[in-house]
Amino acid sequence: MTGSVSTAREGPLAFVTLAHPGKLNAMSRAMWRGLRAAFVALQASDARCVVVRGEGGAFCAGGDISEYPDFRFEEASLRDFHETDVWGGLRALLDCDVPVVAQIEGACMGAGMEIASACDIRIAGASARFGAPIARLGFPMAPREAQLVAQATGALTAREMLLEAAVLDAPLMLARGFLSRVVQDADVAAQALASAQRIAALAPQAARANKQALRRIHEPNWPPAPAGIGEAATDLIAGAYRYAAGAEHREGVTAFIEKRKPVF
Amino acid sequence: MTGSVSTAREGPLAFVTLAHPGKLNAMSRAMWRGLRAAFVALQASDARCVVVRGEGGAFCAGGDISEYPDFRFEEASLRDFHETDVWGGLRALLDCDVPVVAQIEGACMGAGMEIASACDIRIAGASARFGAPIARLGFPMAPREAQLVAQATGALTAREMLLEAAVLDAPLMLARGFLSRVVQDADVAAQALASAQRIAALAPQAARANKQALRRIHEPNWPPAPAGIGEAATDLIAGAYRYAAGAEHREGVTAFIEKRKPVF
Amino acid sequence: MTGSVSTAREGPLAFVTLAHPGKLNAMSRAMWRGLRAAFVALQASDARCVVVRGEGGAFCAGGDISEYPDFRFEEASLRDFHETDVWGGLRALLDCDVPVVAQIEGACMGAGMEIASACDIRIAGASARFGAPIARLGFPMAPREAQLVAQATGALTAREMLLEAAVLDAPLMLARGFLSRVVQDADVAAQALASAQRIAALAPQAARANKQALRRIHEPNWPPAPAGIGEAATDLIAGAYRYAAGAEHREGVTAFIEKRKPVF
Numbered sequence: 001m002t003g004s005v006s007t008a009r010e011g012p013l014a015f016v017t018l019a020h021p022g023k024l025n026a027m028s029r030a031m032w033r034g035l036r037a038a039f040v041a042l043q044a045s046d047a048r049c050v051v052v053r054g055e056g057g058a059f060c061a062g063g064d065i066s067e068y069p070d071f072r073f074e075e076a077s078l079r080d081f082h083e084t085d086v087w088g089g090l091r092a093l094l095d096c097d098v099p100v101v102a103q104i105e106g107a108c109m110g111a112g113m114e115i116a117s118a119c120d121i122r123i124a125g126a127s128a129r130f131g132a133p134i135a136r137l138g139f140p141m142a143p144r145e146a147q148l149v150a151q152a153t154g155a156l157t158a159r160e161m162l163l164e165a166a167v168l169d170a171p172l173m174l175a176r177g178f179l180s181r182v183v184q185d186a187d188v189a190a191q192a193l194a195s196a197q198r199i200a201a202l203a204p205q206a207a208r209a210n211k212q213a214l215r216r217i218h219e220p221n222w223p224p225a226p227a228g229i230g231e232a233a234t235d236l237i238a239g240a241y242r243y244a245a246g247a248e249h250r251e252g253v254t255a256f257i258e259k260r261k262p263v264f
Numbered sequence: 265m266t267g268s269v270s271t272a273r274e275g276p277l278a279f280v281t282l283a284h285p286g287k288l289n290a291m292s293r294a295m296w297r298g299l300r301a302a303f304v305a306l307q308a309s310d311a312r313c314v315v316v317r318g319e320g321g322a323f324c325a326g327g328d329i330s331e332y333p334d335f336r337f338e339e340a341s342l343r344d345f346h347e348t349d350v351w352g353g354l355r356a357l358l359d360c361d362v363p364v365v366a367q368i369e370g371a372c373m374g375a376g377m378e379i380a381s382a383c384d385i386r387i388a389g390a391s392a393r394f395g396a397p398i399a400r401l402g403f404p405m406a407p408r409e410a411q412l413v414a415q416a417t418g419a420l421t422a423r424e425m426l427l428e429a430a431v432l433d434a435p436l437m438l439a440r441g442f443l444s445r446v447v448q449d450a451d452v453a454a455q456a457l458a459s460a461q462r463i464a465a466l467a468p469q470a471a472r473a474n475k476q477a478l479r480r481i482h483e484p485n486w487p488p489a490p491a492g493i494g495e496a497a498t499d500l501i502a503g504a505y506r507y508a509a510g511a512e513h514r515e516g517v518t519a520f521i522e523k524r525k526p527v528f
Numbered sequence: 529m530t531g532s533v534s535t536a537r538e539g540p541l542a543f544v545t546l547a548h549p550g551k552l553n554a555m556s557r558a559m560w561r562g563l564r565a566a567f568v569a570l571q572a573s574d575a576r577c578v579v580v581r582g583e584g585g586a587f588c589a590g591g592d593i594s595e596y597p598d599f600r601f602e603e604a605s606l607r608d609f610h611e612t613d614v615w616g617g618l619r620a621l622l623d624c625d626v627p628v629v630a631q632i633e634g635a636c637m638g639a640g641m642e643i644a645s646a647c648d649i650r651i652a653g654a655s656a657r658f659g660a661p662i663a664r665l666g667f668p669m670a671p672r673e674a675q676l677v678a679q680a681t682g683a684l685t686a687r688e689m690l691l692e693a694a695v696l697d698a699p700l701m702l703a704r705g706f707l708s709r710v711v712q713d714a715d716v717a718a719q720a721l722a723s724a725q726r727i728a729a730l731a732p733q734a735a736r737a738n739k740q741a742l743r744r745i746h747e748p749n750w751p752p753a754p755a756g757i758g759e760a761a762t763d764l765i766a767g768a769y770r771y772a773a774g775a776e777h778r779e780g781v782t783a784f785i786e787k788r789k790p791v792f
Contacts (some may be wrong), residue, residue: 001585026790044694047388047507059468062275063779065784065785066785068781068785069781069782072772072777072781073772073777073778073781074772074773075769075770075772075773077772078769079768079769079772080773082768082769083765087792099423099427104436115293120423120427121420121424121427121428122420122424133680133740134734135730135731135734135735136730136731136780136784137780137781137784138734138776138777138778138779138780138781138783138790139731139734139771139776139777139780139781140733140735140736140737140738140741140771140790141741142538142736142739142768142769143740143744143764143765143768144765145739145744146738146741147570147741147744149743151419151745152419152420154651154705155679155680155742155745156680156705156708157523157707158742159627159648159742160649160743162278162735162738163627163648163649163730163735163738163739164649164723164726164727165726165730169499170774175439175703177418177420177421177440177441177705178420178706180420180424181677181769189426193680195428195453198429199427199428199728200427202399202400202427202429203400203401203402203403205404206398206399206402206403206404206635207399207404207426208404210399210404210405210423210427210548211427212408213404213405213406213410213411214405214410214411214414214419214422214423214426216407216411216413217415217684218419218421220725224381236346237407237408238570238783240341240343240346240348240406240407241339241342241343241406243404244336244337244338244339244341244342244343245337245338245339246336248402248403249336249337249403250337250402251400251402252401252402252403253329253332253333253336253402253403254398255402256329256331256400257333257485259329259609262398262400262401262402264402288700290713342732348714352600363687363691365539382574383690384687384691385684385691385692394529415683416684418575418684430576441682441684441685441704442684443684444684444688453707459692461565462693463691463692465661465665466692466693467664467665467666469668470662470663470666470667471663471668471669471690472666472668472689472692473667474663474668474674474687474690475691476671477668477671477674477675477688478671478674478675478678478683478686479672479676480671480726481675481678481679481683482673482683482778499770500671500705501611501671503674504607504610504670504671505606505607505610506603507667507668507725508600508601508603508606508607509601509602509603513601513667514665515666515667516664516665516667517593517596517597517600517601517665517666517667519595519666520546520593520664521593521594521596521597521666526664526666528664528666
């Protein structure tokens with residue numbers, strides 16, 4: 001058993017579930033590949049919102065350390081793990097134009113922080129805990145992953161997590177601007193669902209275009225990832241107004257003027 | 265009546281007032297052009313601080329949707345609206361080297377968020393409300409505008425506003441780092457004025473140079489806006505020390521050493 | 529007496545002390561050069577964590593204004609001061625791969641804000657005060673310095689400090705995300721030491737690699753600083769996985785699997 005990443009659909013919503021029983025959903029290589037496959041499929045789907053969650057009361061406690069001796073101690077295989085498996089999964093999540101809500105219960109550590117950092121909305125339970133104490137494991141966070149986390153948490157929090165191996169609680173992560181909402185533990189799933197339903201009732205093409213624009217703020221000017229990982233460079237401004245004559249745009253504006261509720 | 269943007273001077277201060285009666289100062293095309301004209305003129309003026317405010321208890325509730333059927337449903341005219349009218353106004357505000365205080369009362373939505381995001385200091389009343397729920401209108405925020413807002417609010421807040429159509433209150437926007445101060449509704453104008461007076465008593469060329477330096481942090485690496493919109497590329501470091509022999513610099517340092525109050 | 533920057537070692541820890549008696553440790557030119565020398569040496573040392581602190585209950589109250597008439601009123605010498613002396617010191621601090629904890633007591637103003645902004649972890653006493661009211665002195669913050677501060681404080685706080693000459697207290701700087709922790713004044717040194725000890729017990733090469741990755745997020749795309757100031761451009765991804773076969777990496781992962789405490 002090396003864990004799994006599965007996708008379920010309920011109408012316009014998709015639920016991506018990280019599952020690795022007995023390991024607080026620690027990400028195995030197979031799970032990173034599963035994460036990539038899940039989000040490549042979702043990007044091509046008609047889903048209007050995705051909820052990412054963990055099974056059994058944890059979000060994700062990190063990487064599956066039991067696999068590490070197989071590949072970590074040789075540079076080429078280590079690079080392949082981070083640049084292809086891990087970044088392949090995270091990049092597919094980042095490149096997904098469908099809005100993504102993170103439903104965060106319990107441990108959100110290491111790989112869990114990376115996955116949560118790539119989501120749009122983050123809703124956590126009051127007892128959730130956040131960190132990336134891999135300095136205890138003797139290795140750094142890979143550069144792309146460290147920047148993803150730092151851009152989501154702010155540089156100060158990332159430095160506390162990586163240099164002090166600090167573990168932060170949910171109220172502090174709310175104050176640091178990483179979390180959208182902190183709710184009672186028993187309400188996390190319901191609140192994540194409510195957020196997803198709100199999003200799904202809104203204009204789907206508009207959401208996709210907003211995600212495309214916002215994604216560009218934080219693009220580091222780096223060598224490209226291995227072939228096939230990451231979206232093609234496109235001219236964001238050139239395509240930005242092609243929606244003009246679209247049905248969704250016309251419906252929204254017209255409904256407002258006619259003082260009725262739009263149907264997207 | 266399509267609303268107006270007017271400028272008044274009181275000594276070293278300028279007051280730019282958004283006015284669109286009955287529409288909570290929603291921005292019409294004429295108002296975006298007026299905003300641009302106002303800030304192009306202020307940049308060339310001897311004003312030492314600008315207060316941007318709305319008439320009648322609201323800052324700005326968004327765009328003037330009644331105009332949208334005239335131009336939104338055709339790509340070229342939609343592009344011209346966003347890239348020339350809207351971005352022309354916002355870019356003139358961003359390019360203004362004179363410090364700008366946003367006096368935010370009531371609704372600060374959509375276009376209002378964009379205008380507030382381009383100001384330096386943001387002072388809001390306790391009952392002010394913030395958002396950009398245009399996903400209800402079936403269209404995305406234009407890319408330059410979305411990045412402006414996200415850089416001012418943080419990516420998380422921008423995603424809540426654009427993807428969830430969330431409306432956030434003033435205390436939350438203070439906690440998110442968007443607002444400088446939240447004061448009682450009745451005190452917003454007085455507190456914005458006090459901030460402007462403090463700024464106006466300080467060295468004006470220093471303020472301009474500080475704004476030039478800070479502006480560069482967030483310059484996206486994008487295709488240039490239409491001709492005439494946006495400052496020329498200049499070498500910030502090359503010009504950074506030309507103030508050395510200036511009267512303002514000499515007065516400030518000399519006054520400190522002589523233990524007297526400087527007069528700028 | 530023009531002040532001093534001295535370094536003391538205690539096992540894996542280094543303590544860099546800013547001292548300018550009677551001037552709340554205001555930075556003289558000699559001190560900026562001393563800061564650079566200290567961090568160039570620390571980068572080449574086996575120190576695992578550095579604490580930066582001020583002598584006598586203040587962190588650093590700014591620049592040594594008594595020196596300013598000697599060089600500030602001529603462009604070439606002013607440029608040389610900021611680009612070589614000040615940026616030389618700050619850049620050496622930023623380029624130091626060893627984690628740096630700022631122990632902030634009392635005044636943290638101007639040059640003090642710049643030095644604190646270049647540290648990784650910031651721990652302040654409840655009565656510490658923060659600002660950069662140089663607009664009272666009639667001059668702007670130099671561009672590289674302004675961007676350093678703004679990236680650490682957020683743009684809003686930097687604009688308040690530079691345009692309003694605002695002075696902010698420690699609880700507000702905690703809320704703004706600049707400070708890691710605010711503690712009782714009497715506990716600042718003990719808490720900074722505790723942070724440094726935690727960091728020093730963790731994997732030192734991992735810390736260095738994490739700092740290299742995080743540093744790149746905020747590199748402005750600017751003309752290079754004068755020769756000798758600032759690290760050489762390197763390909764971060766190319767070197768990111770060379771640690772694979774290293775002892776530290778193997779020890780950390782192996783210790784975890786063997787359920788024992790790693791020794792780095």
